[in-house]
Amino acid sequence: MTTTEVKPDTTAPAGAAASDRSRSEQRLGWMLAGPAFVIMLLVTAYPIAQAVYYSLFDYRLTDPENISFVGLNNYAVILTDQIWWISFGVTAFITIVTVAVELVLGFALALVMMNALKAIRPVLRAAILIPYAVITVVSAFAWQYAFSLDSGFVNSWFDWVPGVAADTDWFGGTWDSLFVICLAEIWKTTPFISLLLLAGLAQVPDVLQEAARVDGATWWQRMWKVTIPNMKAAIMVALLFRTLDAFRVFDTVFVMTNGANSTETVSFLAFRQTISRVEIGLGSAVSVLLFLSVVIISVGFIKGFKVDLSQARGE
Amino acid sequence: MSTREKVLWIVAGIAIVIYALFPVGWIVSLSLKSSDDIANGQFLPTALSWENYQTILVGDAAELFLPALRNSFGIVLIATFIACVLSMFAAYAIARLDFRGKRLILSTALAVAIFPVISIVTPLFNLWRQIGLYDTWPGLIIPYLSLTLPLSIWTMSAFFREIPWEMEQAAQVDGATTWQAFRKVIVPLAAPGVFTTAIIAFFIAWNDFAYGISLTSTSASRPVPAALGLFSGASQFESPNGPIAAAAVIVTIPVVVLVLIFQRRIVAGLTNGAVKG
Numbered sequence: 001m002t003t004t005e006v007k008p009d010t011t012a013p014a015g016a017a018a019s020d021r022s023r024s025e026q027r028l029g030w031m032l033a034g035p036a037f038v039i040m041l042l043v044t045a046y047p048i049a050q051a052v053y054y055s056l057f058d059y060r061l062t063d064p065e066n067i068s069f070v071g072l073n074n075y076a077v078i079l080t081d082q083i084w085w086i087s088f089g090v091t092a093f094i095t096i097v098t099v100a101v102e103l104v105l106g107f108a109l110a111l112v113m114m115n116a117l118k119a120i121r122p123v124l125r126a127a128i129l130i131p132y133a134v135i136t137v138v139s140a141f142a143w144q145y146a147f148s149l150d151s152g153f154v155n156s157w158f159d160w161v162p163g164v165a166a167d168t169d170w171f172g173g174t175w176d177s178l179f180v181i182c183l184a185e186i187w188k189t190t191p192f193i194s195l196l197l198l199a200g201l202a203q204v205p206d207v208l209q210e211a212a213r214v215d216g217a218t219w220w221q222r223m224w225k226v227t228i229p230n231m232k233a234a235i236m237v238a239l240l241f242r243t244l245d246a247f248r249v250f251d252t253v254f255v256m257t258n259g260a261n262s263t264e265t266v267s268f269l270a271f272r273q274t275i276s277r278v279e280i281g282l283g284s285a286v287s288v289l290l291f292l293s294v295v296i297i298s299v300g301f302i303k304g305f306k307v308d309l310s311q312a313r314g315e
Numbered sequence: 316m317s318t319r320e321k322v323l324w325i326v327a328g329i330a331i332v333i334y335a336l337f338p339v340g341w342i343v344s345l346s347l348k349s350s351d352d353i354a355n356g357q358f359l360p361t362a363l364s365w366e367n368y369q370t371i372l373v374g375d376a377a378e379l380f381l382p383a384l385r386n387s388f389g390i391v392l393i394a395t396f397i398a399c400v401l402s403m404f405a406a407y408a409i410a411r412l413d414f415r416g417k418r419l420i421l422s423t424a425l426a427v428a429i430f431p432v433i434s435i436v437t438p439l440f441n442l443w444r445q446i447g448l449y450d451t452w453p454g455l456i457i458p459y460l461s462l463t464l465p466l467s468i469w470t471m472s473a474f475f476r477e478i479p480w481e482m483e484q485a486a487q488v489d490g491a492t493t494w495q496a497f498r499k500v501i502v503p504l505a506a507p508g509v510f511t512t513a514i515i516a517f518f519i520a521w522n523d524f525a526y527g528i529s530l531t532s533t534s535a536s537r538p539v540p541a542a543l544g545l546f547s548g549a550s551q552f553e554s555p556n557g558p559i560a561a562a563a564v565i566v567t568i569p570v571v572v573l574v575l576i577f578q579r580r581i582v583a584g585l586t587n588g589a590v591k592g
Contacts, residue, residue: 036401044427112330116324116325134567275436
């Protein structure tokens with residue numbers, strides 16, 4: 001790890017010419033990086049501020065004459081409504097299930113790629129990138145049609161499994177639908193986790209592995225005592241990224257169930273309030289709550305698990 | 316490694332390939348089924364049929380699908396290009412210059428990358444309607460920057476950090492002009508990083524659904540994923556599954572081609588920015 005962070009006062013050279021140079025470097029740095037920075041703020045900070053503002057009003061697009069300030073009333077309405085808690089629960093369920101499965105599966109995939117023969121490594125790499133690159137909507141349709149009654153093959157393939165028959169409707173109930181949603185999400189996003197874990201695996205020093213082997217440690221012991229502790233940072237970064245990503249789940253739910261049978265997620269609820277029902281005030285309040293959830297998860301991770309993001313920043 | 320272990324890893328490798336390709340193979344297979352074959356309950360079609368591709372390319376659904384394809388390519392390429400140019404300057408500054416605010420810029424990029432897209436959609440939906448950007452190309456290109464910029468800055472900075480910048484001075488000592496040193500030494504070293512970043516940015520924008528479905532209303536600007544999500548078949552008696560599968564295959568072709576050609580670079584780009592020891 002190379003540390004390039006130097007405190008300006010320790011390097012501030014004597015003499016006006018040099019400080020002129022460092023001042024011009026500051027200026028040039030901001031001139032080059034400024035536009036990207038400002039645009040990032042404009043496309044995120046500004047809309048979220050706007051959402052906070054709208055969320056304090058009773059505001060329907062179909063009734064633009066009657067905008068009235070209602071303070072925190074929208075939040076009170078949402079937080080006392082079952083719809084919000086169901087969608088929050090569904091989102092949390094999808095997040096926990098997919099991330100847990102993906103971490104184990106991704107680790108297995110990374111191990112295989114690590115140990116694969118040199119000759120087939122490119123093949124595996126290309127294969128693993130395909131789910132990553134396929135559009136989420138396409139993946140959702142593929143899984144939906146595989147399970148659906150009018151075009152699927154899953155029922156005829158798996159009719160030997162208890163509870164699966166030719167007429168099993170996978171999108172008829174909450175849990176069945178959530179099962180298919182989680183499957184599609186897991187298929188699409190495991191590769192990303194596995195690539196991050198593969199990079200982490202590559203950083204575990206071989207010397208440690210050798211030493212453990214010489215000491216007679218079994219494969220499992222080496223895994224738990226050497227490999228995993230040494231790649232904890234990579235695991236945590238992967239976990240944080242995927243958790244936040246999973247919490248935003250939207251496309252798959254939209255395509256597969258359109259929120260039917262209490263499969264609505266928080267993102268979907270915000271979308272439905274705003275775009276379908278044109279309740280700008282309520283929709284904005286849900287959006288703000290979604291944003292706050294993401295912030296709380298991030299802070300929880302960084303403080304609770306001591307995720308070291310400076311490592312991710314390459315410092 | 317013993318022979319038994321070797322066989323084990325090869326079997327595991329084959330399992331990975333099947334895992335990755337199975338759903339893609341399925342959607343291709345479904346797209347090749349004729350309309351009375353769709354409900355055959357089998358993975359493969361009984362007979363190959365190009366019916367669904369005809370429907371979306373020259374038939375009833377063509378006026379929905381072709382403009383969407385054009386919108387997707389146009390909007391995504393412009394958004395990728397803008398993100399790459401902006402992040403090139405930013406990454407150069409971050410990798411090479413010593414200025415206060417480096418960490419602020421990288422942290423901001425990280426915060427924007429994990430931002431829930433739907434939270435931005437709500438206010439933009441209203442704002443775009445007021446200022447006339449709703450259902451236009453710029454109306455999608457601007458929010459797409461929130462997806463492509465943060466990742467481009469990260470990926471490109473990670474690449475630029477590895478460039479041996481001293482080479483530039485060395486070339487100048489050898490008598491090259493500043494411009495020559497930049498063009499002959501730095502550009503070839505930086506190009507792969509820029510190129511890889513562009514591919515990853517393209518993937519991310521190509522994948523968008525939330526903005527596309529919320530900020531467009533007609534084929535003037537609706538991209539393919541959103542069009543797929545809203546497509547419900549030519550008539551109520553016909554299941555739209557076949558044509559949707561065909562359209563899904565067509566939008567998957569560009570990303571699969573990119574993966575096959577540039578897989579090594581894409582992996583380097585994805586992991587470079589995220590995990591750096």
